[in-house]
Amino acid sequence: MGRFGWERWLIGGVLVAAASGIGWVGYQEMQTSWLQAGVLTKYGETLTYGVDQGASALVKYPTQGPYNERLGYTEIPKAIKGLTDEGFRIEQQARTSPELADFVEYGGFAVFREKTRAGLTLKDRNGSILYAARYPERVYDDFDSVPPLVVNTLLFIENRELLDPTFPKRNPAVEWDRFALAILGLPAQWINPGMRIPGGSTLATQIEKYRHSPDGQTSGATEKLRQMISASVRAYLDGQDTTFARRRIVVDYLNSTPLTARLGFGEVNGLGDGLWAWYGTDFKDANAILRQTPQNSLEAMRRAEIYKQVLSLLLAQRRPTHYLIADRNSLNDLADSHLRLLASQGSISDELRDAALGIKLRFRNDAPLPPSISFVEQKAVNAIRTRLLGMLGVPSLYQLDRFDLTAETSLDGPTQQRMVDVLAKLNEPGFIETLGMAGFRLLDAGKNDLHKVIYSVMLYERGPSANYVRIQADNLDRPLDINEGAKLDLGSTAKLRTLITYLEIISELHGRYGHLPRPQLRSVSLDATDNLTRWVSTYLSDAADRGLPALLAAAMERRYSASPGERFFTGGGVHTFVNFDDKDNGSIPTVTESLRSSINLPFIRMMRDIVQYYVAEGAEDAGGTLLSDPANPARQAYLEQFADKEGSHFLNGFHSDYRGKSPDEALALLATRVRPVPHRLATAFLSVRPKASLAEFTRFMRDRLPKGDLSDQVLERLFEKYGKDKWNLADRGYITGVHPLQLWLVEYLQDHPDAKRSEVIMASADERQETYSWLFKTSRKQAQDTRIRILLEAEAFQRIHKSWARLGYPFDSLTPSYATAIGSSADRPGALADLMGVIVSDGIKVPTLRVERLHFATGTPYEAVLGFDPKPGERVLTPEITQTVRKALQDVVENGTARRVRGAFTASDGQPLIMGGKTGTGDHRYGDRVMARTATFVFYIGDRFFGTITAHVAGPEAARYKFTSALPAQLLKSLAPVIQPLIERPVATQTVDRGH
Structure with missing residues (x-):
């Protein structure tokens, strides 16, 4: 070796050893995830949330994702704003840890x-x-409830290593071999964006x-990374051992x-709903069959059929719309190829x-029928669900029912159910006999089809800051709620609204004139152009007690003729009216007596007085000479308005x-x-052409005119x-003789x-103005006055409507007719009950x-509790x-048309509760054709309860x-045993006192 050669070999050896060590560590991490387990478990411990009192700024709601949208999590901020605008306040709300907030802020789920x-869950006042x-x-409730055959098939298709012990x-979120294939395929996808490549997706x-x-789609590498990171962190929420987390993933x-x-x-999610929606297979039966060993060929065939359905749905998840709707044959072929593959790998038997x-996949032809719903049983619930749509800004009951939401309602469940049970039996002749509902002015079981009579009951309880609906029931087995969804002729109940308007005017006149000296009051009386102003000013000029209570008491003792002999110009024409009982025709009853016996003509005349009062005010606003002075410039405006209105009609x-x-x-x-x-004919043709x-x-x-002497000349x-x-x-x-x-x-x-x-x-x-040009001539004053009075009357009814609304x-x-006083403008039982709530x-x-x-969203980082905020x-x-x-209403019960209910309810000490109410019978006709018959009783019981009952x-x-109206009154009397426990319930235990 040359100089320093051994050093180079030594350094090289060290580097190779280090690289091998790093590779070995990396390999071990990919196999065991021991490093991830420690880090992510510790990190997951910081991703916390809790619920505390009041509103929270430490909560971040999701803005997307099918799951979040379906469960309503994305809509919670909008719902909270709408509810707080409508009188609710945040009682409790989730707070997330800073780490969880940052995790979401930087892209994690x-x-x-x-x-x-x-x-959706609805609870009654008792919980x-x-x-x-x-x-x-x-x-599936848990992992053990899933047939092993289903688990093994899913893992074979999607994630074979998931449950490896x-x-x-x-880490169940990553299979490194599949992830590597996905990474290697990215360049090809960048070149060809539509190209499908093997994915790195695990079940997690x-x-x-x-x-x-x-x-619900992966839009690119960044989105895939979000999924993997979120799934990885979620897997370690229960600790480093992911065994149970992996089972939960399955x-x-x-x-x-x-x-x-x-x-x-609707939307199909999950294997259970999928089997039912697409194949009509019962989920419970399917799981039992897949767990069992078949005992004969029929059982074997049924097991094979269900297994192929399960397999097909697990495969269809890749392209569900394509496979389950567009091309079912290709789904069958795909299932067959996987059957062969599963058997070749030993995952299923050759016999299966x-x-x-x-077996060829057989899809059910029709969508599954929804469960049978009794609208009678669900009437109050459906009314609340409908109310929630508006409160939350949700467009449909379908979406509302999928929200992660529990609503506490005011209904008293036990009393509601007892009421429903009674109403359901009112088509039985024997039952109505026992309730005393057969007889004169009631029902005739021999002539009347009892199934045709629809009954509705609403009962409210007055609270310190709100009225609480305790019962809302009817026996109409259709979605329509006649308490709040119908427009009904409720007859003489309109007399109650008319009476209140009458007393409001008396009170208004008291405020205007009650302080004036007597001589001035006499002058007001002489100048008055309407009966009510004249009467109030006269009374105040003579009375020793000029206080408002005394004046109102005197107003109740004013007398109106009950004679039907007068013809009334109202609603643009001449009308006559009759009393229900012709024995009243010759009487001149007081207002109290008229209400007590519900006599029509006094209230027709009372309505005339009300209209004349507003007409006089309208004329006064127009200078005081609208009807007397032909030169009053306001007349022209009224006449033009009439021309426009009638011409449009x-x-x-x-x-x-x-x-x-x-x-x-059209010409023909x-x-x-x-x-x-x-x-x-000549004028008609030449006008048109x-x-x-x-x-x-x-x-x-x-x-x-084929027979006419029509020469060319x-x-x-x-x-x-x-x-x-x-x-x-x-x-x-x-x-031409036709309207211009x-x-x-x-x-x-x-x-x-067109x-x-x-x-x-x-x-x-x-x-329209040209057509009525004749009316604008000063020589037509009488015709003008008639039409101006029609408009003034219409304006008067607009003011009356404002008061009623x-x-x-x-x-x-x-x-716009005096007949409104006896019910021609219709009403709703629920609206009458609201009025009674104001009176009580x-x-x-x-x-x-x-x-x-x-x-x-109970138990989530989005949890929020909102309660009614009393004001x-x-x-x-x-x-x-x-x-x-x-x-006056108490007198109706004590001495008048509702006396049959007198003493029907008692206080906890056994003493009869004071009751009051107003009856009404509506005979709705269109010309000579009968359209409907309705009878209503709007009532109060003591100082806490009120409501309506309608037939x-x-x-x-x-x-x-x-x-x-004797019929609903008798029904209320018969329902006393049903309602009495609710009345006897102490105030201290009511929902209204739960800190709202």
Whole structure:
């Protein structure tokens, strides 16, 4: 050797030895993961979270990933904002450690023990479960519940080394040989982005991918790295030994692998739901069969069929939409090739292989039917689910049911169930007999089909800051909730709303005039143009007690005639009204007596007084001479408004007649509406087709009047005399005998046959005014006054509607007619109950709660608990008004139409509870055709409970039923044993006092 040769050999030997040592260490690490196990376990111990009181700034919600979207985790921030805006506050929220926050911030997926299945849970006020949805529906509970045949098949296909017990600390997220193949294939993928290469995915990284990566896809090397790092850290959350973590990976994969979606079923996740959705195979049966040794050929064939289904679903996960929907034959071929491969490797027997090869995959033709749902049983639950959609901003019940959410509701589950049980039996003749619901003004089991009668019950409990729905039930086995989802004629219950408006005006007048000296009050009385102002000012000028309670009491003793003999101009026409009982016709009852016996005509006249009060105010706002002075400039604006409104009404009707017709068909229809007289038909034709030639005109006229004496000279004179330019629109309407706007519309449709209603209205603005030009002449004052009064009445009803809406009236407008006082504008039982809640609460309007607390993502870093945050209610009525109304409603129960319920409920000491209420019977007709019959009782019980009870029959068959509001009143009396335990429940144990 040369000089220093031995040193070079020595150094080389050391380097080779070092490299060998590093290689050996690297090899050992790849085999055992001992270094990763130590480092990642320690690191995982820092990735923690906990839940503490109040809102948290130390929480980071995910923004993507199918798993996070399905369970609602991505929507929690939006939900929290919406709920806090709606009166909820954060009671508890998760706090993540800084290390976990940084891990997520720098690209990792939040690592925690994730749920395989979750869904919406609703609990009643006692904590009992009312409703629970869990998705996936069919899952393995643990590793031991998975048949070994399924485990072995999955590992053979996807991750053969996963459960190897040789190295208990092994990282299940990485198989180094597969990872190396993936790395080597990257250059080819960069050259050809669409090229599929062998993946480095283990089951652990696949779970990360389809749960958390955008759209469940791996978009590139960076995304793959996120999956691997997150899966690696997650694997060591339970310590360095990953044996149980690896078993959990198998179970999680089998329970959650995505298998596309099926119409009628929705998203399919996991082997259990996959077998049911795609093959109609029961999951429990399938697992039992796969565990057993077949005893005969039939059992062997069934086992082979199920095994091939399982195998196909494990393979379909690679391209689920392609294999399960687009190309099922190729999935069958792929399964067959794997059957041969599995048998060749000894993973399955030759017998199982051969039997399965002889079976072709048979997919179920129709989507699985959803479980049978009783809408009667679920009515309250569905109402709460629907309410949650709005509270959380979720677009569908499908999505809501998959949220990881528990909601605590106000419902009293045991009482709700007892109520449902009773309502379900009300179609039995014997049962209604025992409840006293058969008889005069009730039901006739011999003539009435009891199955047609729909009953609904709502019961609320008043709390210090909210009203709590305790019962919401009906026996309608359809999704519609008639308490809150229907528009019903509830008859005389409208008298309650009318009475309150009447008393509000009396109170308003007291505030305006109660402080004036008596001489000035007499002057006000003399100048008043409406009855209510005149009466209040007169009363105050003479009364010794000028306080509001005394005035309201006196207002309840005002008398209105019950005579049906008067004709009333209202709603744009002349109407007459009748009383329910003609024995009342000759009476002049007080307001109290009218409410007690629910007499119609006094309330018609009361509504007239209310309207006249607002009309007088409107006229005063217009200068005070709107009706007396023809020169008042405000008259022109009212008349133009009338022309526009009535013209639009007529055009809407005409458009419905002519919609969809060709120009020739529209002209032909118009011609049938004109008397067959030459000058009328000539005017009609030339109005619609002003540019037509004489020849076209001649042909039209002779076609329409084949027997008429229409010489060429006569037709030429008609053509010249009745041209469109010779007469204005109003004159042409007069000549033809049809509405001028009908002429205009048919002409417009000649050039715009597809014109929509809105386009027609917009284009006809000038013509509507021209049509009513005759009305604008000062010589037409009487006609003008009539139309101005119609508009003033409509404006009055807009003000009445504003008052009603403030108290919970549910619809956008009222019918502008005195008939609104007796129910023509319809109502909803739930809205009436809200009104009763205001009355019971001395005029304070508080929220109505069905959901008191929401618990999101329990046991996750996204956990949040929000509860109702009590705030002072809004005063919408004075205490004096509500006290007056309560007294009147108590009289209805004590002495009036609801006296059958008197004494039905008792306090805990056995004393009868004070009750009040208002009955109503709605006989909904369209002309002579009966549409529905409805009877309602809105009530309060003591100072804590209130609600509504309704009976309803829809359709022409309602004509056979003669029940009145006596029916719901009797039902409430019969339900007393069901409701009484709820009433006797002490206030101290109620949900309302749980610190909200």
